[in-house]
Amino acid sequence: MTAFWLIVATMLLGALACVVPPLLRVPAHERGHAVSSRHAALAGLLIALVPASALTLYMRIGDPAALAIQTAPMPSTGEHADAPASMEAAVSRLAARLRADPNDAQGWAMLARSYMVLDRPGDATQAYQRAVALNPRDAELLADYADAMASANGGDLNDATLKVIDAALALDADQPKALALAASAAFDRRDYASAIQFWERLSKVPDLAPQIAQQAQRNIDETRALAAKVSVPSVEVRVRLSPELEKRVRPTDTVFVYALADDGSRMPLAVQRLSANQLPASVRLDDSMSMTPSRRLSNFARISIEARVSAAGNARPATGDLTGSSGPVSSKEAGVIDVTIADVVR
Structure with missing residues (x-):
């Protein structure tokens, strides 16, 4: 069971890795502004809430399928279960299982999120690519894929990444991460009008966490103020x-x-x-x-x-x-x- 809870922890960290990086990815020309600290504050709130919420949900409905990840018992080495080597071993077992069963879209997505936790965005991008090939109409999966692509490119939301973001929004115009990434890309290229439009759409997403809606509105207000200072024809x-x-x-x-x-x-x-x-x-x-x-x-x-x-x-x-x-x-x-x-x- 130790290995199982290790995987649970990995999955929780993976979920955070999918939500927090877009909040902390601050463009160079924005660093030092108040918005940076607000991004960090919201990220901290999510770090506190997501694991607790996920654990509560698991205790209510369970997920026995997660045990399939563990194909062999954890070695008794005397090390702490949360040691990096143990995490790497658990992820390696999942990767080995997927080599034997390559048509498991959910497994590839889980592997991709685990790679993001381990700060291996290049490997995560490849795993997401496999997951998307098997499940191309999942807007959330596409948004996660785009985020991994950007992370693998040092935060650069290039044309290839934008195409994935566009595909996610074509499937679900209210996909929160895709809207946040699209807004960030528009802001980076100084298209403040489009950035504001995307943040406005994000703030109106049904059932959006109030903290995220408030952050989107702050981004809108600060971007409008910044645009007003930019005097270019x-x-x-x-x-x-x-x-x-x-x-x-x-x-x-x-x-x-x-x-x-x-x-x-x-x-x-x-x-x-x-x-x-x-x-x-x-x-x-x-x-x-x-x-x-x-x-x-x-x-x-x-x-x-x-x-x-x-x-x-x-x-x-x-x-x-x-x-x-x-x-x-x-x-x-x-x-x-x-x-x-x-x-x-x-």
Whole structure:
């Protein structure tokens, strides 16, 4: 039974590993702000509550299947059961069992969470990949997978990770971790409008823990204050999909929203990337998103805003993509620029 409770402890730590890291992952430009301490406070609260809640639930309903993890008795070495070597041994036994039974999606997910506890995000990512391949329509599993991918990349929420986050939200628009990760990614790229939208959605998730809802609201307030201090030329764009084309779009399709100069060049002055399930959406384009210092929004008086849906996620337009344009507008124009995606690239 010692080994069993070791596994229980590992699973509890795994659950915490799935919840706490997004709260503690603070962007470099945010460090030192009050939000960092609040993230840490909420993480501490979860560390206290999750094990107690999980233990209470287990004592009420039990989970005999967890004993299947233990395929051999723990060696009597005289060491404490919670020693790192013992944890590694328990996880190794689980990995060995999965090699013999590779179609156990729940087992792969358990192994992935155990690897996260052991600070092995690379191994966790591979285990989550196996679990997702067996159970691709589990939004929570996809969100955990995205978190492991980010951890394996030093906290970088890259395009591959964003695709997994988008897939999770396409399955469950209220998946809390996926919303938190999407907000963090938007904040990191200084797309404060999108970050606020994701945090607003997170704060409204049904049955969300009050502490998390309060933290989301604090993030919203502080991001709005930060955005107000950032004085860079920008345009606000409202993008929607024509009703006639809605059936041609999958929730995970990529949407590019970008500004073009009126000089005939197709090099974007600023670009944002969304997923189709976010439409309709409000997007902010500004000078911080320019590809070259010599071509910024502020350098051109007349621009056009275009939006394109790409099923393949390619930056270059392709036949079958869906597109829309604002036509020429003033870059200094007040108000919101509307773009409707209503045409098909031939």
